Amino acid sequence: MTAELVRGQNHPLSQARVEIRVSAGTPVLALVSACDDAGRLAGPDAVAHPGARSLPGVQVPEAVAGEHRFAVDLDAVAPAVHRLGVVLVLPPGGPARFGAAPASYVAVADPQGAELAGYTLTGLDAETAVVALELYRRQGAWKVRAVGQGYADGLGALLTDAGLGGPAATALAAVATGLVPSGDITLAALPTAAPPTVPHGLRAPQDAAAATAAPSPPPAPEPLPATGVPYPGTPGAAPGSSSADTIGGPPTIDYAHPRRRRTTAEPPEPGPRAVPSPEADRPPAPVAGDASGWSLEERLYNQVWGMFEDLARTVAAYRSACDFAESRMDRELDDVLSDPRLRLAGTGNAARDAARARHDELVAQAKAVLDRDLAQLIAESEVVEPALPASYARWANPVWHGHGVPEEAPLALRLGDLHLPERPDLRIPMLVRAPLERGLWIDNGRTGSEAAMTMDTDRLRRAAMDMAVAHAVRLLAVHPGDRFSVHVIDAAGAGAASLAPLVAAGVLAGPPAAGAAGVTRTLEALTRRVDLVQMAVRAGAPEDLPPDVDVADQLLIVHDFPHGFDDRAVTRLRYLADEGPAVGVHLLMVADRDEASAYGPLLDPLWRSLMRLSPVPDNHLADPWVGHAWTFEPDLPPPGSRVLEQTLERIAAARRDARP
Numbered sequence: 074m075t076a077e078l079v080r081g082q083n084h085p086l087s088q089a090r091v092e093i094r095v096s097a098g099t100p101v102l103a104l105v106s107a108c109d110d111a112g113r114l115a116g117p118d119a120v121a122h123p124g125a126r127s128l129p130g131v132q133v134p135e136a137v138a139g140e141h142r143f144a145v146d147l148d149a150v151a152p153a154v155h156r157l158g159v160v161l162v163l164p165p166g167g168p169a170r171f172g173a174a175p176a177s178y179v180a181v182a183d184p185q186g187a188e189l190a191g192y193t194l195t196g197l198d199a200e201t202a203v204v205a206l207e208l209y210r211r212q213g214a215w216k217v218r219a220v221g222q223g224y225a226d227g228l229g230a231l232l233t234d235a236g237l238g239g240p241a242a243t244a245l246a247a248v249a250t251g252l253v254p255s256g257d258i259t260l261a262a263l264p265t266a267a268p269p270t271v272p273h274g275l276r277a278p279q280d281a282a283a284a285t286a287a288p289s290p291p292p293a294p295e296p297l298p299a300t301g302v303p304y305p306g307t308p309g310a311a312p313g314s315s316s317a318d319t320i321g322g323p324p325t326i327d328y329a330h331p332r333r334r335r336t337t338a339e340p341p342e343p344g345p346r347a348v349p350s351p352e353a354d355r356p357p358a359p360v361a362g363d364a365s366g367w368s369l370e371e372r373l374y375n376q377v378w379g380m381f382e383d384l385a386r387t388v389a390a391y392r393s394a395c396d397f398a399e400s401r402m403d404r405e406l407d408d409v410l411s412d413p414r415l416r417l418a419g420t421g422n423a424a425r426d427a428a429r430a431r432h433d434e435l436v437a438q439a440k441a442v443l444d445r446d447l448a449q450l451i452a453e454s455e456v457v458e459p460a461l462p463a464s465y466a467r468w469a470n471p472v473w474h475g476h477g478v479p480e481e482a483p484l485a486l487r488l489g490d491l492h493l494p495e496r497p498d499l500r501i502p503m504l505v506r507a508p509l510e511r512g513l514w515i516d517n518g519r520t521g522s523e524a525a526m527t528m529d530t531d532r533l534r535r536a537a538m539d540m541a542v543a544h545a546v547r548l549l550a551v552h553p554g555d556r557f558s559v560h561v562i563d564a565a566g567a568g569a570a571s572l573a574p575l576v577a578a579g580v581l582a583g584p585p586a587a588g589a590a591g592v593t594r595t596l597e598a599l600t601r602r603v604d605l606v607q608m609a610v611r612a613g614a615p616e617d618l619p620p621d622v623d624v625a626d627q628l629l630i631v632h633d634f635p636h637g638f639d640d641r642a643v644t645r646l647r648y649l650a651d652e653g654p655a656v657g658v659h660l661l662m663v664a665d666r667d668e669a670s671a672y673g674p675l676l677d678p679l680w681r682s683l684m685r686l687s688p689v690p691d692n693h694l695a696d697p698w699v700g701h702a703w704t705f706e707p708d709l710p711p712p713g714s715r716v717l718e719q720t721l722e723r724i725a726a727a728r729r730d731a732r733p
Contacts, residue, residue: 075180075188078219082372083365084190086208086215089148091189092182093159093206095141098175102162103141104228104249105131106204106235110155113236119154120232122249131157137164145208147215157208158220161194162228163201164250171223172198179205181217192219199225359453361460370462370484374504377457377465380450381491381501382698387446388493389699394439402432447496454499461487464551465502468543468710473720476550478727482626483507483551488544488686489707491694503705505684508626509659512650514683515541518665522691536688538571540707541630541663543717548628549580550720554727558623560599561585561630564592564637568663578721580728582623592637596645599629599658603649606656626657634664635672643672647679 076084095103105121107128108114118125121133130149134141150157159179161171168174171194180191194205200223207218224230228249232242364379366372405428458467463476464483467490486507490500517537519525525533545559561572563585575581586595605622609615618624629649638646650660662683669676687693692704710717 076190078190078192078217079360080192080196080219080221081363083216083218085367086147086181086189086217088183088189089215090144090146090184091208092142092144092184092186094180094182094188095159095161095177095205096179097139097161097177099168100137100139100164101141101167101177102137102164102250103134103143104160104162105133105145106156106158106160106232107131107151107154108156108158108235109153110210112156114232115153115236117237117241117245120245120249122245124248129154147208155210158204159206159208160228160231161203161205162250169201170198170225171200171203177205181206181208190217190219192221194221196221197223199223201225202228202231204231359449359456361457368484370464373457373461373465374485376453377461377502377504380453380457383446384450384493384499384501385696385699385701387443387450388495388701391439391443391495395436398432398435398439401435402428405431443495447499451496451499454501458502461502462551464507464547465504467708468714468716473716476720477723478554479551480553482553482556486544486547486551487708488513489705491703491705493701493703497704500706508654508657510654512654512660512662512683513544514662514664514680514685516666516685516687517663518667520667522687522689522693524689524691525687528689533688534567535571537663538568538632539709540686540688541632541661542571542575543707543709544661545575545628545630546717546720546724549724552626554724554731556625557628558582558625559628559630560595561632562592562595562637563632564588565633568632574718574721578718578725580721580724582627587637589637589639589642592642595629596642596649599627599649599653600645602627603652603656603658607652610656624657626659627653628659628661631660631662631664634662635669643675647676650679650682 078084093103095101102123105128106114107119107121114120119128121128121131123133123135123137126133126135129151130146131143133143145157161177161179163169163171163174171177176197177194178191179194180188182188192206194203197203203223204220207220208215209218224234228246229242232245237245362369362372362376364372364375366375406425409424409428459470461470461472462483463470463472464485465487466472467487484507485504486509488503488505491503492498492500515537516525517534519528519530519533528536549557549559559575559580560582561568561575563569563572564587566585566587568585572585576585586592602622605618606615606624609618631646634646635643646660649658653659660683666680685693686707687705688707690704690706692702694703694705695701696703
């Protein structure tokens, strides 16, 4: 199946021998450029063109034509070459620009002829040369990326931007397009351009004066292509890496997120010259799924985490700038008060006014940068939120009305929303990878937060249990019908009202366990499953399990802990929390920690192993990068909506149909 790429999207190549196919609506030249890891050409002989068709692993077509096919052997490519760019050029005598010709299509196929990835070059206008695709090396593997970056000034401008000197680029362009015979010019003797001296990315201020003059400017923008905008996502470092350096001023935060070009470790594509346009100064239009990944689900997951890190970064920069402006003003005011000359000369008031004016100016500049970044993130959120799959989507998203039984388990799950006080209406989905590596604890105690203290105890407990049921329904809905089971311990029966939809739909593994006997029976069964699966995995025979063992992932909801639990049951619960996730048994507790304090330090390891969530908005989640206190807000079905019941009806119907 062909992967239809959009500008900037990449796709892995599983084979070393591939075929490049070009189908253009007009005769074009097909060239290949061989660049290093910084996207630079080593010299004129690093370009394969009709006058010099061969490079290691590549031989380009000899003639101008509307269709081209040529083979590439990636194993034969020189080790110093990290990028092979497929370049299309309009020859003399044809259309004056790509915008006047039908859209070209470029594809990569395997040796058997099956297309692996294809890209249609749309949106071109004044360009006469364009980098259509590039095959690039990343961590020992090859990938293909749709580039679509065009040059209105032609092949010479493309080669100049790739590192050739002006004379060499001009001469090579003339030879490649047939204007000058290849033997008339000695290309190797012509100079190449020096590599760029200013790297992409964010940096810390170089000295105190630079830091105090104004907030750090954004990184130098990459040159835009002649039409469209560059793709913002590229693979790079592992998620979650960050750095913060303070050099005589406020810290500059650099999030090395693998899918956001601003902080990626991978060099961006060489930037072509932009055709002047009124759109040039506008920020890039956000696109849902505009991140790297093997599937749309993974690209959206990466994009959401990129939005989270961008929001954390821009707010951290704003707070740092405000703190710095405040501390500088305090220092300047202290200097005024401690200098008797200023007091005696009567200039103290003027100095104080000047200090406050400088403070206000710095804060205003920081606020302008914050507002600009927040506006872009809001625009991205408005595009991304409607495109999320059911496992990531809010319950109010229409995707739930047409959601069917999936064929595969989800990549991640949405637990709620996160936001910061600078812009509470900008909500970032809180996604966690599936299967859950940690259990969840929904705190139904009134002492958990200020918001909880304002609520009636019964309402808070009902909200916590409703939240647990919503998570259970989501997990059931986004897993294949036979791949997930839900167990419930409700020893006192206090959660019956919230559990009613699950019980009525018949999707639970069994009736909710009540009383001490029910608690013991359920914990014994799940503990036995964990033990048997662990032994089977260690023996290398996971399929040799007793027929009564349910191999589906299990979720255990425990309500009103510690009611109905004795010391043995508590020990088993801790065992499930520690050992269960590795073999598919997950814990969701709805409890008040204060009520369980009688067990003392026995339960501390259990609480520490669970992720605490709140049924009411609460700023209890800490940001490990910059120390933000994020407000978590649970996602529940809208009041009066039947989306939960309808989802359960579809789950129950699918399970009935799947039974023999």
